[in-house]
Amino acid sequence: xxHPETRPASVRIGVTGHRSFDDVPAVRATVAELVxxxxxxxxxxxxxxxxxAEGADRLVAEAVLAADPSSRLMVVLPxxxxxFRDDFATSESLAEFDGLLARAATVxxxxxxxxxxxxxxxxxxxxxxxxxxxxxxxxxDGAEPRGLGGTGEVVAAARTAGREVVVIPVTRPPAxx
Numbered sequence: 001x002x003h004p005e006t007r008p009a010s011v012r013i014g015v016t017g018h019r020s021f022d023d024v025p026a027v028r029a030t031v032a033e034l035v036x037x038x039x040x041x042x043x044x045x046x047x048x049x050x051x052x053a054e055g056a057d058r059l060v061a062e063a064v065l066a067a068d069p070s071s072r073l074m075v076v077l078p079x080x081x082x083x084f085r086d087d088f089a090t091s092e093s094l095a096e097f098d099g100l101l102a103r104a105a106t107v108x109x110x111x112x113x114x115x116x117x118x119x120x121x122x123x124x125x126x127x128x129x130x131x132x133x134x135x136x137x138x139x140x141d142g143a144e145p146r147g148l149g150g151t152g153e154v155v156a157a158a159r160t161a162g163r164e165v166v167v168i169p170v171t172r173p174p175a176x177x
Contacts, residue, residue: 010045010072011038013064014129014163016154017056017139021170024059027139030168031063034137045070049129051077051122052100054093056139056151061100072105076129078121078149080109122149130157135164141172 145152
C-alpha cells in the first residue's frame with residue numbers, strides 16, 4: 001500500500017501587481033521581509049500562487065522560492081503557455097517565464113470566459129488564484145481598477161472575499177501597465 005505524500009499545512013500566498021514599477025530593489029527587500037516574517041510565525045512550507053507575469057508576479061514567486069526550499073510554486077495562467085508567452089517582449093523575459101514554469105508544482109490554465117477576450121482570461125486567473133490563497137500580496141499603486149483582471153480589481157475582489165491583503169505601495173512609470 002502506498003501512502004500519499006504528507007505535507008504540513010502551509011501559508012498560501014497569492015500575488016497580484018503591476019508589470020513595471022519604480023524602485024524594484026526596495027520592493028524586493030519588502031517582499032523578502034514579509035516572507036521571512038511568515039516563515040518565522042508559521043514555519044515552512046510556504047506556497048505561492050502566481051500567474052508568472054512580468055514584474056510583481058515573478059518577484060514575489062522568486063522571493064518565496066529563494067527563502068524556503070520546501071516551498072511550492074502553484075501557477076494559475078490566464079492562457080495556455082504558448083499563447084501567454086506572446087505577452088513577453090524579450091528573450092530574457094521568456095527565459096524567466098519558462099524557468100519558473102518548469103519549477104511549478106501545479107499549473108492551471110483558466111482561459112477566457114464566453115467573450116473570448118484576453119482580459120476575461122486575466123480576470124478568471126485572478127479569481128482562481130484568490131480562491132486558493134490565505135493572503136494576497138499586492139504590488140500596487142493604489143489606483144482604482146482600470147480594467148478587467150487588473151491589479152485594482154483583484155485587490156477589490158480579495159477584500160470582498162475577506163482575504164488578508166498586504167499592499168506594497170509602488171509608483172508606476174508613465175504609460176506603465
